[in-house]
Amino acid sequence: MTNVNRFSDLQLRSTNLEIDRIVAELRVQRIASLENRLGHRRPPKLPSRKILVGVAEGLSAAMFPNRLGSADLADEGVDHYVGHMLNTTLRTLLVQIQHELHFSSGLEHLSDEDRERSITITQAFAKCLPAIRSLLESDIVAAYEGDPAARSVDEVLVCYPGIMAIIYYRLAHELHRLGVPLIARMISEIAHSLTGVEIHPGAQIGGSFFIDHGTGVVIGETAIIGRNVRLYQAVTLGAKRFQVDEHGALVKGIPRHPIVEDDVVVYAGATILGRITIGRGSTIGGNVWLTRSVPPGSHITQAQMRHETFEGGAGI
Template identity: 60%
Template sequence: MADTLPGASAPAHWNLDTVVAQLRDSREVTHKIRYQGNIRELPSKTALVGILQGLCAALFPTHYGRAGLTDESIDYFVGDTLNTTLSLLSEQVRRGLVFGTDAGKLTGAQLTERAQQITREFASQLPAIRALLVSDLQAAYQGDPAATSISEILLCYPGTVAVIYYRLAHALYRLDAKLVARLISDIAHSDTGIDIHPAAQIGGSFFIDHGTGVVIGETAIIGQHVRLYQAVTLGARRFPADATGALIKGNARHPIVEDDVVIYAGATILGRITIGRGSTIGGNVWLTHDVAPGSNVSQADARSNCPE
């Protein structure tokens, strides 16, 4: 009997033994990039997607949780969801802690204990995070005439998803679960097109309308009642280097946006500058200098004030 059906191609041969051996040599010897030379265990982005779904369900159970919840069942649902989700989160935090600066000084048991402490503290912050998120939802409802309800904003607005994920990631980042926080930000970026570094500081009643292409850098500080539109960048103007040419990390290099500021679509705001309270920044403005409180900046204004 023939090995293949009439007209079918013969099985291909890819010389895999040689390719696999060469990849091993690259991976283990010539181009080795594994952390500390031997760390294989990484946080799982797939696991974190499920964890985020669980956290959102606990925060807003009737929107992101289970249909048909009642006054009698909702607390049981939230408690069970949190118990499962936080256990999964603790494991991802433990994996991320291996990449911390002092991880080499800790035993496996100490890393596990530290991850549990971080997760416990994170859980205690969830009511305060939800309160902040409710202020963000109210700002979205008040700031967008197309919004018909808070439920619509929770279910349909990508900016809301990005802000929820940011608030969760920011809390973890401050608790030193930095790699997990960065992964959450990357998941938000993939899902929404909005890129917010988890170290950025953002006050309450924050609203990103539409949102695609928004970028908020690591050291940005944003006050209360700020509204951004799509394609706004709060970025760095330059990247200082040390004597060896390596970039200096951690410098304050992103804008400060004070309370009650509106920044319209396509504006690019660069460097450690301050946008004064109550200002409005017009669309497509390129801005690299401070703006006084109560200002209205258009493209023409920005060009006329740009340094030579």
């Protein structure tokens, strides 16, 4: 132990931090909270965010082994590597799915029914991986073709935060669809932390999707996005308002986010709110605030929106 560490240890010993009392108070609060929320004092385990980081990385490596997998793979060893990654990662995912199903059930122990369901979900998810890989290929090509700064599709795959966000979204979306929304949300939030792009796993997004630059993009749970759509940084596809029930509680799950049809481009800083439709082939300019539907082929700019707002003395 260095002199500095020894001095710090002596300081700590001479300082009365009342650790035992604080631990006891935190325990009382923790137990009361669990009993109020769950009805019992020992909650089942939640899926582990740390483990799901490894799951997302492992699945990405299995789909793109030569670029996101091991750096020293020989051609003849790729299939073996992919098989190993899938076997290891899917077994790990299975356990996390069991944790979510157990937590959601509220039961003391994992039921046989949920144990079987976790296997069914894992098998169904595994079968989706080739289709996910195909969709991601279209996204990567769209990014390469849509960005003049991109020198290769490999550069897009390993460098672009928008592509990482889309990879994690497409994995999370299938898990959400198969009935494990908590794991799906955790994977999407891992991507959010890494890239600054927030895509709710419940959103529906077609192929050839490109997010350029990425930072600050938000796509809500009930958004529907068609094929060949391009978003730039700081775009929001959000809700205009939140409905409440007769008790004042938020009504969840209702369609409240935009529908963006095929071949739409939305430039940086645009905010599109509510269950409105952006018609096919439209272009939404930078910093536009849009809360109404627009027909196919529209070109909406900030100047047009200001003109509509202040026309005839209306507005602020």
